[in-house]
């Protein structure tokens with residue numbers, strides 16, 4: 384199963400690497416100098432959802448491809464932290480440009496913005512409130528669309544020529560093939576054409592406005608994005624957060640303090656507090672060893688972040704990206720539906736993330752191609768009812784796949 388991949392994009396100094404470190408517990412370099420990150424960092428974080436084991440009345444489970452902590456199922460996903468982008472990146476300015484293609488290989492993007500307004504338009508640190516995060520978002524959105532436009536325009540003539548020679552009328556197949564590397568699928572192109580009422584039009588005679596609209600819409604459809612309004616711990620951020628929500632009312636905006644999440648996860652790691660990522664609270668377990676600075680930091684997080692915004696936003700942003708933007712369902716394949724176990728008796732060993740609309744056939748295919756080839760039907764472990772191969776999977780389904788090809792779960 385290819386892992387869900389989420390890319391962090393934004394201007395320099397917005398806190399992308401801090402977010403990445405908090406989500407993955409890595410220690411990639413963070414600083415207040417512009418362009419600290421010079422090449423992409425990639426590591427594993429988790430999407431978190433309530434595990435089915437409690438609901439099924441099982442006292443415990445034996446996760447293999449994921450983990451289960453206090454009833455939360457943690458499903459590995461890949462996070463990519465990218466160098467900061469600047470205006471003109473699509474034309475080759477700055478470090479970010481050469482990595483736009485890496486960003487584009489993500490399934491979804493988290494657009495990290497400095498909501499405290501502590502950076503200027505070029506990403507240099509300034510006094511809080513002086514910068515304009517609403518304009519920063521627009522700059523980056525523009526970069527992505529221009530980059531798509533360039534890719535499209537560079538290939539449009541070729542596509543139109545080849546369509547003419549093959550007398551084809553629909554260019555979605557060819558365009559998606561060319562843009563496959565940046566995660567554009569045929570259905571994205573088809574949806575874009577439909578949305579803009581450009582179906583059946585000769586792409587070769589589109590106006591430049593039509594090309595631009597096509598690039599913007601294709602980018603939105605093929606690369607779902609949410610805005611992370613970071614540095615919400617800085618007082619100046621509250622006002623900007625409202626402005627961002629207003630200006631981008633059609634997008635999900637998650638208030639976040641990546642630095643607070645990093646502090647909490649590090650304190651949890653060293654046993655100072657008990658904290659589960661995304662929770663609305665933490666408990667101090669070794670209060671006696673905390674110094675004044677640590678005490679102040681934890682109390683500030685408790686009041687200014689958890690008290691005001693309920694959570695630091697890091698885990699929440701990842702969950703929203705996976706379960707809302709990408710509409711993933713979590714599905715638990717088992718080989719013994721009566722015991723909810725694999726062939727070796729491991730209870731609920733695996734969970735798969737599959738986009739809404741996926742079928743039993745899709746699940747079988749993502750487990751093993753042989754399993755899919757010999758696929759007969761599936762059994763719903765909760766009810767024992769047989770499910771046809773085209774049954775559309777629901778979130779939290781537990782099912783056993785019956786195929787002429789026998790295999791044990793966990794063997795790939």
Ligand SMILES: Nc1nc2c(ncn2[C@@H]2O[C@H](COP(=O)(O)OP(=O)(O)OP(=O)(O)O)[C@@H](O)[C@H]2O)c(=O)[nH]1
Pocket residue numbers: 394395396397398399400401402412413414415416417418419420421465466467468613614615616617639640641642643
């Ligand atoms: N107050 C506050 N500062 C933060 C937060 N997140 C990051 N910072 C600070 O912002 C500065 C930039 O952080 P980085 O994580 O290096 O930013 P980046 O977006 O990766 O920057 P580039 O790699 O240069 O693109 C550092 O001084 C961080 O400590 C936050 O949630 N709150």
Ligand SMILES: [Mg+2]
Pocket residue numbers: 399400401412419420464465466467
């Ligand atoms: Mg960085």
